[in-house]
Amino acid sequence: MKIPFYGRAVSKSGEIILSEIESRHCIKVLRHKIRDKVNVLDGRGNLYNCSIVDDDFQKCRLKINNTDFKERNKYKLHLAVAPPKNQDRIDWLVEKLVEMGVYKLSFIFTERTVRKKNKIDRCEKIAISAMKQSYSRYKLIIDEFNTFGDFIISVNDSQKLIPHIEKGERDMMYDQLKSNQNTCIIIGPEGDFCPKEIDFALKHKFKPVSLGDRRLRTETAAIMTSVSFNYINGY
Numbered sequence: 001m002k003i004p005f006y007g008r009a010v011s012k013s014g015e016i017i018l019s020e021i022e023s024r025h026c027i028k029v030l031r032h033k034i035r036d037k038v039n040v041l042d043g044r045g046n047l048y049n050c051s052i053v054d055d056d057f058q059k060c061r062l063k064i065n066n067t068d069f070k071e072r073n074k075y076k077l078h079l080a081v082a083p084p085k086n087q088d089r090i091d092w093l094v095e096k097l098v099e100m101g102v103y104k105l106s107f108i109f110t111e112r113t114v115r116k117k118n119k120i121d122r123c124e125k126i127a128i129s130a131m132k133q134s135y136s137r138y139k140l141i142i143d144e145f146n147t148f149g150d151f152i153i154s155v156n157d158s159q160k161l162i163p164h165i166e167k168g169e170r171d172m173m174y175d176q177l178k179s180n181q182n183t184c185i186i187i188g189p190e191g192d193f194c195p196k197e198i199d200f201a202l203k204h205k206f207k208p209v210s211l212g213d214r215r216l217r218t219e220t221a222a223i224m225t226s227v228s229f230n231y232i233n234g235y
Contacts, residue, residue: 002039004038004039004041004047004135005040005041006040006041006042006043009048009064014064015063016050016062017059017060017062023056023057023059024058026038026052026057027060028057032055037049037051037065038052040062041136043128043138044138045137046067046068046069046137047135047137048062048068049067050062050063051063073235075180075181076103077104077183077185077229078102078104078105078183078184078185079097079106079184079186079225080107080185080186081107081219081222082110082113082188083218084219085115087119089219090118090219091123093223094126095126096226097140097223098127098134100227100230101136102140103138103141105143106151107142107144107146109145111196111197112193118144120144148193148197148200152186152204153204157181157184158182159177160183160184160185160201160204161173161177161184161185161186161206161208162206162207162209163187163211163221164188164208165210165215166192168208169208171207171209171210172209172210172211173209173210174228177228179232179234183229185229186201187222187225188218189218211224211225
């Protein structure tokens with residue numbers, strides 16, 4: 001199956017005009033010509049089958065032949081992650097979350113977060129590329145950096161979980177995670193959340209859970225929770 005392009009339909013004309021990057025790849029790299037048929041994803045559930053009507057390598061224009069729409073999963077997973085220090089690990093995480101259909105990724109700044117800045121534009125490009133490679137219908141929503149406190153206060157999902165390794169009573173995540181609920185799970189840095197951050201989250205109705213006895217990398221914990229959410233909801 002050929003990798004699709006990424007673009008949005010122009011509502012009045014019923015056409016798609018590819019970005020310069022997508023146009024150049026389509027015309028210069030793949031050597032497509034007028035009347036060639038290509039597929040386009042818009043990141044909003046639509047897969048378009050199109051014909052090229054203008055092979056301008058800076059502004060390729062497509063006519064939509066037919067549209068296939070897929071509904072988003074009813075229940076959504078919002079992951080908040082203290083980003084790893086290494087950018088390659090962030091890239092890998094974004095790619096895998098797209099493949100698993102995660103709704104939203106927020107980066108949070110905690111007391112023990114080493115990375116002070118994040119390359120959101122790069123993450124967006126990785127997300128689009130992963131969406132195309134995996135034929136995912138929806139693009140991962142990626143948030144800018146949030147402080148831990150501001151993020152905790154803003155969450156209104158019906159199910160809110162905070163895995164951590166501090167002492168205290170915690171159920172295994174598999175026992176606590178419920179199906180058929182919009183869910184937010186926050187993943188701390190590799191040094192874990194500090195006690196006052198955990199207390200703050202619990203005061204705002206996050207439930208403490210355990211991911212097991214092993215100490216996991218941040219991105220491993222994020223993948224583990226995503227797989228669990230998909231499994232329990234039958235995705």
